[in-house]
Amino acid sequence: MSSASYTQLSREELWERVRRAQKHLESCRLCPRECAVDRRQSRGFCRAGASAVVSSFGPHFGEERVLVGTGGSGTIFFAHCNLRCVFCQNYQLSQGGEGTSVTAEQLAVLMLTIQDRYRCPNINLVTPTHFVPQILEAVALAVERGLRIPLVYNCGGYESVEVLRLLAGVVDIYMPDLKYSSGELSRSYSQAPDYFEKAALALREMDRQVGGLKVGEDGTAKRGLLIRHLVLPGALEDTKRVLEFIQGELPPDCLVNLMDQYYPSYRAFEYPELSRRVSRREFREAWEYAESLGLRLAR
Numbered sequence: 640m641s642s643a644s645y646t647q648l649s650r651e652e653l654w655e656r657v658r659r660a661q662k663h664l665e666s667c668r669l670c671p672r673e674c675a676v677d678r679r680q681s682r683g684f685c686r687a688g689a690s691a692v693v694s695s696f697g698p699h700f701g702e703e704r705v706l707v708g709t710g711g712s713g714t715i716f717f718a719h720c721n722l723r724c725v726f727c728q729n730y731q732l733s734q735g736g737e738g739t740s741v742t743a744e745q746l747a748v749l750m751l752t753i754q755d756r757y758r759c760p761n762i763n764l765v766t767p768t769h770f771v772p773q774i775l776e777a778v779a780l781a782v783e784r785g786l787r788i789p790l791v792y793n794c795g796g797y798e799s800v801e802v803l804r805l806l807a808g809v810v811d812i813y814m815p816d817l818k819y820s821s822g823e824l825s826r827s828y829s830q831a832p833d834y835f836e837k838a839a840l841a842l843r844e845m846d847r848q849v850g851g852l853k854v855g856e857d858g859t860a861k862r863g864l865l866i867r868h869l870v871l872p873g874a875l876e877d878t879k880r881v882l883e884f885i886q887g888e889l890p891p892d893c894l895v896n897l898m899d900q901y902y903p904s905y906r907a908f909e910y911p912e913l914s915r916r917v918s919r920r921e922f923r924e925a926w927e928y929a930e931s932l933g934l935r936l937a938r
């Protein structure tokens with residue numbers, strides 16, 4: 640089994656990253672919201688505190704084929720979220736904060752369990768942005784005990800470039816959403832009018848670090864960029880702008896997962912346009928447009 644990039648970092652370098660990331664717990668700017676709260680005493684937009692909160696973990700077979708392999712992708716779902724989308728399908732975790740507080744030591748044990756007991760091909764960190772310091776510390780602890788499988792940074796795309804730089808050489812696979820191009824949509828649904836501007840910078844930084852998606856002989860991803868876009872009802876033109884950005888600004892070998900599984904959830908029924916599923920015609924048009932741009936689509 641090939642080893643993840645973080646095994647090449649020196650112990651000192653890894654712990655230095657931990658220390659720099661932990662400074663955010665005193666005045667949090669882990670994401671573009673830049674709440675500047677002391678996470679040990681209060682909460683910012685995402686409502687996360689000083690300890691990581693894990694909602695669930697274990698092999699997951701519903702992820703992209705290149706992440707699943709034979710053992711399933713080794714997911715660790717974190718509670719809370721820096722986007723809190725009104726249509727969130729995991730709102731009990733993202734908004735309700737359901738889960739268990741864990742220490743970095745316990746998180747390290749989870750990572751090693753995923754590798755050694757479940758034999759998953761990767762550790763899939765779901766909604767990790769607000770827990771980067773705790774994740775880095777857990778990786779630093781786990782690598783000393785033999786952690787070697789790639790980390791998947793499975794995020795909403797609303798990321799700080801400065802924080803992503805702390806993850807360079809630590810994360811091998813970036814899997815961001817690119818949810819919207821329109822500031823109106825991102826303002827209405829995620830309270831983030833600058834979503835696209837920040838996500839565009841973040842995805843360029845991810846590309847700089849890892850490039851297009853490389854798949855090993857066993858069929859699982861080893862390194863690179865995999866972008867998800869959930870097609871929303873009535874937002875086909877926005878989907879097209881998102882796809883054009885990917886085609887124009889990112890490498891042709893990044894993998895794009897165009898997703899059709901939207902269903903109204905959480906507060907979606909407060910928005911008439913979000914109160915239905917995406918029609919087959921809408922999704923087919925989005926797919927054909929992506930194909931016409933020559934994107935590498937996950938199937």
Ligand code: SF4
Nearest residue numbers: 667670673674683685
């Ligand atoms: S991670 Fe949370 S507290 Fe920190 S800046 Fe982002 S939303 Fe605010």
